[in-house]
Amino acid sequence: MMGLLVQGVLLGGYYAILAAGLAFLYSVMGIINLAHGALAVVAAYMLLLFSQMTGMSPFVGLLLVLPAMAVIGVIVERGIFEPSSRGGPLLAVLATFGMSVVIDNLLFQQFGANTQSLANFIGDLSWDSWDLGGGLYVGKISVYTFLTAVFVLGGLQLLLTFTPVGRAIRATAQDSDTAGLIGLDARRIRMISSAIAFITIGIAGAALGMRSSFSPYAGGALLLFAFQATVIGGTATIWGTLIGGIILGLAQTLGAQIAPQGFLIGGNLVFFAVLFIRLLRGDMNWRSVLRLNRKATQ
Amino acid sequence: MNPSYRIERWTTASRISVWVFALLFLAACFLSQSGNDSLLSRGVVLFVYVLLAATWNALAGFAGLMSVGQQAFFGLGAYFAIRLSDSGVPVFAAMGLSAIIVAALSWPMSIVMLRLKDGEFAIGMWVLASLCHLLVNLDPLIQGETGISLIALNAYDPETRRVILFTFALVSTTAVLGFLFFLLQSRFGTALQAIRDNDEAAGSLGVNVLKAKRLIFVFAAFGGAIAGALWLGANISFQPKTYFGVQWSAYMIFMVLVGGIGTFEGAILGAIVFFIIETFFAAFGVWYLIGLGTAAIVFSLVFPQGIWGTVVRKWNLHLLPIGRRLSISNEK
Numbered sequence: 001m002m003g004l005l006v007q008g009v010l011l012g013g014y015y016a017i018l019a020a021g022l023a024f025l026y027s028v029m030g031i032i033n034l035a036h037g038a039l040a041v042v043a044a045y046m047l048l049l050f051s052q053m054t055g056m057s058p059f060v061g062l063l064l065v066l067p068a069m070a071v072i073g074v075i076v077e078r079g080i081f082e083p084s085s086r087g088g089p090l091l092a093v094l095a096t097f098g099m100s101v102v103i104d105n106l107l108f109q110q111f112g113a114n115t116q117s118l119a120n121f122i123g124d125l126s127w128d129s130w131d132l133g134g135g136l137y138v139g140k141i142s143v144y145t146f147l148t149a150v151f152v153l154g155g156l157q158l159l160l161t162f163t164p165v166g167r168a169i170r171a172t173a174q175d176s177d178t179a180g181l182i183g184l185d186a187r188r189i190r191m192i193s194s195a196i197a198f199i200t201i202g203i204a205g206a207a208l209g210m211r212s213s214f215s216p217y218a219g220g221a222l223l224l225f226a227f228q229a230t231v232i233g234g235t236a237t238i239w240g241t242l243i244g245g246i247i248l249g250l251a252q253t254l255g256a257q258i259a260p261q262g263f264l265i266g267g268n269l270v271f272f273a274v275l276f277i278r279l280l281r282g283d284m285n286w287r288s289v290l291r292l293n294r295k296a297t298q
Numbered sequence: 299m300n301p302s303y304r305i306e307r308w309t310t311a312s313r314i315s316v317w318v319f320a321l322l323f324l325a326a327c328f329l330s331q332s333g334n335d336s337l338l339s340r341g342v343v344l345f346v347y348v349l350l351a352a353t354w355n356a357l358a359g360f361a362g363l364m365s366v367g368q369q370a371f372f373g374l375g376a377y378f379a380i381r382l383s384d385s386g387v388p389v390f391a392a393m394g395l396s397a398i399i400v401a402a403l404s405w406p407m408s409i410v411m412l413r414l415k416d417g418e419f420a421i422g423m424w425v426l427a428s429l430c431h432l433l434v435n436l437d438p439l440i441q442g443e444t445g446i447s448l449i450a451l452n453a454y455d456p457e458t459r460r461v462i463l464f465t466f467a468l469v470s471t472t473a474v475l476g477f478l479f480f481l482l483q484s485r486f487g488t489a490l491q492a493i494r495d496n497d498e499a500a501g502s503l504g505v506n507v508l509k510a511k512r513l514i515f516v517f518a519a520f521g522g523a524i525a526g527a528l529w530l531g532a533n534i535s536f537q538p539k540t541y542f543g544v545q546w547s548a549y550m551i552f553m554v555l556v557g558g559i560g561t562f563e564g565a566i567l568g569a570i571v572f573f574i575i576e577t578f579f580a581a582f583g584v585w586y587l588i589g590l591g592t593a594a595i596v597f598s599l600v601f602p603q604g605i606w607g608t609v610v611r612k613w614n615l616h617l618l619p620i621g622r623r624l625s626i627s628n629e630k
Binding site: 026031032034080083084087089090091092093094095097098099100101102104105106108109220223224227228231259261264265268269271272275276278279 | 358362364366409410413414416417418420421422424425426428429432433435436544547548551555584585587588590591592593594595598599602
């Protein structure tokens with residue numbers, strides 16, 4: 001039982017990384033990016049290509065892939081997010097959904113249906129574990145993933161709270177017209193925000209590839225996990241993402257104990273249970289992810 | 299000079315087009331009696347697309363609810379048809395009954411789902427579809443992803459089966475479109491168009507926004523379920539993955555975006571365009587899907603009114619008497 005709980009919590013760290021970019025884009029730009037999962041898969045394939053071609057570790061590959069993701073983030077912001085959000089939030093939903101269909105099928109066209117993994121390129125890290133005593137083992141990669149989640153979310157928090165760029169991002173998120181009046185270039189801020197979100201998507205892609213396998217059509221499921229983690233946890237603070245991820249991870253791990261399909265059903269049920277509780281309590285403000293940061297600076 | 303004006307609903311174009319629709323309906327009825335097999339089965343496919351496009355358009359274009367989870371109702375419609383037929387309900391009755399059950403189920407779902415806004419609603423519906431898929435897989439009858447066939451259809455010889463199915467599709471599509479048409483013509487339709495344009499402002503004018511959205515949500519679930527049951531009737535086999543797949547949402551979005559979101563005629567036009575494209579290009583597999591996705595991006599970015607929206611804007615042509623037009627003449 002203890003083992004299950006630890007597993008569930010560590011899995012939650014993975015979901016938190018996955019959710020970070022989705023929640024960040026939504027809270028600062030009001031865009032729900034339906035291609036989020038597909039983009040994480042793209043990052044995983046880029047790392048795979050790098051390791052296959054150079055024989056080097058995907059950790060080295062991140063040095064190339066993360067900047068590449070940032071550039072893609074800027075391009076997508078200029079090409080899709082910005083023009084579509086001018087027509088209202090609904091068009092952005094359609095455009096990013098179209099983007100996910102295109103990405104999924106291009107990946108399939110390029111790489112075929114085979115499942116791939118980065119596990120072969122990270123040596124014994126993929127199976128090594130620590131013995132916590134009492135027959136309790138935790139996989140090293142899971143622990144590292146969890147620590148990365150804490151690092152990524154903490155980094156976002158520090159960035160938003162203490163840096164000039166972070167202040168500019170928050171100001172633009174709250175009221176981009178007024179932010180423009182005091183001399184902030186909203187377009188530039190949006191490009192930076194998008195680049196930051198895409199870097200976290202790149203990290204999520206690395207976590208995906210190293211701890212499990214992926215295939216061209218894996219993006220949809222990833223989007224759903226990220227979304228569920230964000231909705232379950234994301235009300236008051238940026239750390240809500242981590243809490244949401246952990247609740248989702250626990251629900252899935254425990255669900256899997258009951259029935260083979262229980263893994264996904266457990267997660268989905270918790271998601272709807274949380275929605276239902278919110279319905280009864282009457283607060284449903286997912287955008288308040290930023291609130292803590294606002295308080296932190298006051 | 300005394301400017302006189304009148305508010306008109308029926309125009310010459312709309313009078314003609316209602317007659318054309320009625321004639322098409324009669325032609326389709328005759329077709330069902332004498333048509334050949336492949337024509338009839340392609341006809342059912344077209345009706346399924348029209349149903350999906352019209353109901354998705356009602357949801358997105360009129361109630362402002364973008365869903366990427368309508369495959370939930372499509373899949374459930376097929377599932378309940380099989381379930382009922384397995385427990386002894388005559389097969390075509392099972393198909394109709396299934397849609398009613400799904401509509402009834404969608405009512406409690408709407409209470410939770412309609413709390414979500416915009417993109418949250420979109421993905422939330424996807425989660426709902428994935429949950430429905432998983433729960434259907436739990437039913438031992440379905441045998442997980444292996445699926446099952448609608449065996450009861452074997453009681454009919456193939457020719458009779460096609461004729462009945464085509465007639466069933468024709469009648470249900472006409473009924474769904476007709477219901478939507480009268481809904482839009484009524485007071486409720488005016489309220490819906492107000493909600494589409496700005497739901498907060500509509501609410502402040504006394505429109506019961508939530509109630510209107512809920513009605514459309516249930517209506518769209520019903521239409522999706524009928525489409526799913528028809529698809530099952532045409533393809534006989536039920537594999538959960540193909541019915542609950544998100545590609546159905548991609549098709550609906552493509553049809554409505556291309557045809558013209560928020561216009562009754564546009565959704566039907568989009569379904570016909572999609573039907574033609576699918577007939578000629580589906581064999582291209584992956585590239586076909588890439589093309590659909592690209593079209594969705596391009597239309598939402600540069601051409602969001604779609605084909606019909608552009609026609610309306612350019613020529614002020616309305617084939618169906620849904621809105622009201624003000625015509626001003628400066629003659630005495």
